[in-house]
Amino acid sequence: MTVADIDELRGRSDVLGIDALLSAEERATRDRVRAFVDEHIRPNIADWFASAHFPVEISREFGRLGVLGMHLKGYGCPGRSAVEYGLAALELEAGDSGLRTFVSVQGSLAMSSIHRWGSEEQKQQWLPGMAAGEIIGSFGLTEPTAGSDPSSMKTYARRDGDDWILTGAKRWIGLAPIAQLTVVWAQTDDGIRGFIVPTDSPGYEAITLEPKLSMRASIQAELHFDDIRLPASAMLPGAKGLRGPFSALNEARYGIIWGVLGAARDSYEAALRYSLERTQFDKPIAGFQLTQQKLVDMVLEIQKGALLALHTGRLKDAGTLDPVQISVGKLNNTREAIKIAREARTILGGNGVLIEHSPIRHAANLESVRTYEGTDEVHTLILGQHLTGIGAFR
Template sequence: MRSASDLLNLDDEFSASELELRARVREFVDRRVRPHIAGWFDRAHFPVELVPELAELGLLGLHLPGYGCAGGTAVDYGIAIQELEAGDSGIRTFVSVQGSLAMSAIHKHGSEVQKQEWLPRMARGEVIGCFGLTEAGAGSDPSSMTTSARLEAGEWVLNGAKRWIGLASIADIAIIWAKTDEGLRGFVVPTDSPGFTATPIEPKLSMRASVQCDIRLADVRLPEDAVLPGAVGLKGPFSCLNEARYGIAWGAVGAARDCFDQALSYALERRQFDKPLAGFQLTQQKLVNWALEIQKGQLLALHLGRLKDAGRLQHHMISAAKLNNTRMAIEIAREARAVIGANGITLDYSPLRHANNLESVRTYEGTDEVHTLILGQHITGISAFRA
């Protein structure tokens, strides 16, 4: 079903198979997420029971070829992510962390043995992964991390701490990035390893239907082959972050579209001064402005997807889309809550829930400021990150 925000018939820009995928994921969200998300958000509960269903839909590692993964296109992945985030950012985050971060790290940088051991089971949802890069003192600047790994008698010994690590307390493996004598390296760490501890961060005002954790690593010992052989330096984790950032550009459009649809439905039904709210000029102006921004965000995400599938996507383009679309979505979510009025502060309606979630989405995988400076460096040729 076409949203009223599709002023330009952008559905015509998608293939039949892409629209079929969108319909399948949208039906799943309508059936399994929307009826329950208010309760999950209220109780700060991540519905782990959805994991096998997400796997059955082929959404875990959707864009990765081989190893039991669906091998879909970048646009396929974006479409699925957009529909999941229209339900809730927390559900989209699970698929993003599992596929674009943990699975992507192994797929891009792992040995053949690591790929065969982990990726098929992760695609089936039998193994959950997390991605440990951020630290309490190293967010936007991961090069300042203090987590370390040293090779000692044929074993890696990891020490340090990570923060804001999605899924860590329910994960079976963690991709941990640590400093070594040869530079930054990634490690596949079973979460039942002695010395590994993951603690959910509570209470939260955002991403409540998701899991974010503190990780402690105290003399965690791993075999020598636990290291990801294909990644040395920051390019390793950044290649995975770009996958996640690309997905966010699509997901934010889904959240914005859901806010638009809910506010429009409410405005058509709610009557004040003997007419529907939708009949007032100020309300119509809001709806028009939102629809225009959603259309631009959709075009931007789709253009990125087509470029990615053609092998022509550049890093600064991802920053442009992530910055623009999250900024657009959070403004629409806030204004849509205002159209719904006092009722909008309840969990009967989605915009304020989306707005709260988007505060996190806007921050992780690069803040507005970081992406602004990435674009500024691209435009001027001058890095503003360091003196």
């Protein structure tokens, strides 16, 4: 099937004309990232996924593409709109969730923490290199025994003269084995504080978590901090309490609202192309009622999810987005994307379990996306508390 054919089918799937709601600049950003994915990711992702390989060199390519810290202003950051960042996340995840996650960990978690809460010296020191992809950052919040409840973290930083001594562990920390710095959140006598920890610090250990059946073209690790000595200048001066890490989590959750739509769209398009080319009982399987119902159901959810993402993005650009609205998008779009990837796989039949076909890869990746940055259960309880006024976390 030619590129023109694919574009024509994609146009048909925009039943509500959502493309017309985007500005010319937003469409240009989307198309630029889509072209990058088509050229650099699609030809390689099946092999990267199969071999559990993350192409570290893509970091600088992402920097040149302008998607690292995309929504941040100054310090070499692109300074694009929330909607443009969302569209970029969608196109990247149409290639692979793990590669979109790299952009999220780097930009929405590590860079956002430094940009919002760091000192001027910290911003100047780290952000330009991170925006260019020359410096890789990670974000250490989750612990082996503290996932959904970060307030119970055990990692601790104590004062020792003018220095800090960091002890503890973190788990499921993206990019840590290849990063030059990790933003680590730790308990102190003065509450939870954030620290920029160079990964070559004595006492810092990153253990890659493998083998994984999800997010295989990505890297996650368990971190151990054995009395790491940090100068006073390592602390993020503006962040105190959980407000610091939660502000970064909300940035990442926002990107997920868009990103998972890319995985859903790519799964749908793979199923549509296959159904038009696969002949059974003397006609393409796209001509059978059950197949058409599956395709229609997928498009309905993708279109509704796109409207939700776009509305959320417009609110974010206007400065009026509430965190509970982010929970709506993360919960709904991730949940529906998993259903779409699984249903798309059924249209491919037995061939759908081969790694060359994207729906089963997306379905596996989305299990991780569904879990990180707040599980379904956490976002359900956030919304439940909003609706009833009663917290159900404890």
